[in-house]
Amino acid sequence: MRFQRGSEIYAEGKAADQLYKVVSGTVRTCRLLPDGRRLVAQFALAGELFGLDGVSHHRFFAEAVTDVVLIAFPRGEINDWVDRDSTVAQSWQAYTLEKLAAAQDRFILLGRRTASERVAAFLLDLVKRGQGPDDIVELPMSRYDIADYLGLTAETISRTLTALRKNRIIADQGCHKLRILDRDALEEQADEDIL
Amino acid sequence: MRFQRGSEIYAEGKAADQLYKVVSGTVRTCRLLPDGRRLVAQFALAGELFGLDGVSHHRFFAEAVTDVVLIAFPRGEINDWVDRDSTVAQSWQAYTLEKLAAAQDRFILLGRRTASERVAAFLLDLVKRGQGPDDIVELPMSRYDIADYLGLTAETISRTLTALRKNRIIADQGCHKLRILDRDALEEQADEDIL
DNA sequence: CGACGCGTTGATAGTTTTCAAGGACTGTGG
DNA sequence: CCACAGTCCTTGAAAACTATCAACGCGTCG
Structure with missing residues (x-):
């Protein structure tokens, strides 16, 4: 289709x-x-x-x-x-449980994390799931999409990405692609917002 | 146990x-x-x-x-x-899917709703799940527990409940029990914060 | 090339958090 | 049964964060 x-x-x-x-x-x-x-x-x-x-x-x-x-x-x-097939049944059940676990993780993201933590975690998640190299993030969706995924506004997403760029943690490669320059800093920001 | x-x-x-x-x-x-x-x-x-x-x-x-x-x-x-037993398997699967659906609903609560919407929705949820009459809400947990469930602070919970009390939507029956006076108003506030 | 949506940036406003303090409730021990 | 300590609840004031409103530039697609 x-x-x-x-x-x-x-x-x-x-x-x-x-x-x-x-x-x-x-x-x-x-x-x-x-x-x-x-x-x-x-x-x-x-x-x-x-x-x-x-x-x-x-x-x-x-x-x-x-x-x-x-x-x-x-x-x-x-x-x-x-x-x-009970093998299929088990992996199907495991898939559903995994989904449930991922959903529970997202509670924490949406309920208890700041804007920059959410954006950092989102970028790291996309890199992990994407198929390209480890330092390139594809962002096929708009800033509004990201905002509505993270429970923020498009303006906040834009500002947060700009801040990451200014801190030399990421580099722009057009609106829908960016390169991770300092992965450690990004991971730190995803875990706990130091700034 | x-x-x-x-x-x-x-x-x-x-x-x-x-x-x-x-x-x-x-x-x-x-x-x-x-x-x-x-x-x-x-x-x-x-x-x-x-x-x-x-x-x-x-x-x-x-x-x-x-x-x-x-x-x-x-x-x-x-x-x-x-x-x-495939009947058990099906109901087990349905239970897991229901859990997943509930988790997805919570995304919206945590990501896109104001404090008073969250509290109103929480109270209505507790009434529905509780075993007592339809207008009595048991709150066995502390304000801190509620806050950490709704992604807010205990102070905000307290203030929101006070506001509901002042608007005669709920009435206090001690810290851990309250009565719903105006269920329609509560439901309205859970759906969309008019104030 | 033009138009429209998208992205960025700035200024302002609003909501919630944080910090602080007093009061109420609960459970314990005398 | 009462006093006391600790925890929880409530309220106030100030601060922080994010949203909202607005304008402008860019890019993307007809």
């Missing part, structure tokens, strides 16, 4: 009968609050799964951040597979 | 080989950051499960908020059970 940049992959409230794997590109899953505030629940990069946001119905909507190529797996098929 | 108020039920990093059900009392699961900031991941009330905070090892520690009585289920036994 292919989707163009910005197009909707599934809507909030639709039956959650498929699971998706990203072949190339980036996907975001979000929810809107009545007054327009938005939260991005997940960025799915190449090789990652998404669509597991609700028991029977999607509780978030999914959009293509860039042009994307996807593979869709019917949930029913997965369930059959799980029923037949 | 019995634990006294304030005692540790399991430590962070210990093997997660048991799952617990609360018979009576309240339990909190938390994590500490290096600089002392704390986040409460979950409050487990009477009848609820806890201990599912990590694939193989606990990523949070659990403490008794009040004196508690627990039942412990070995994880291995649960896995055997799941392997043998």
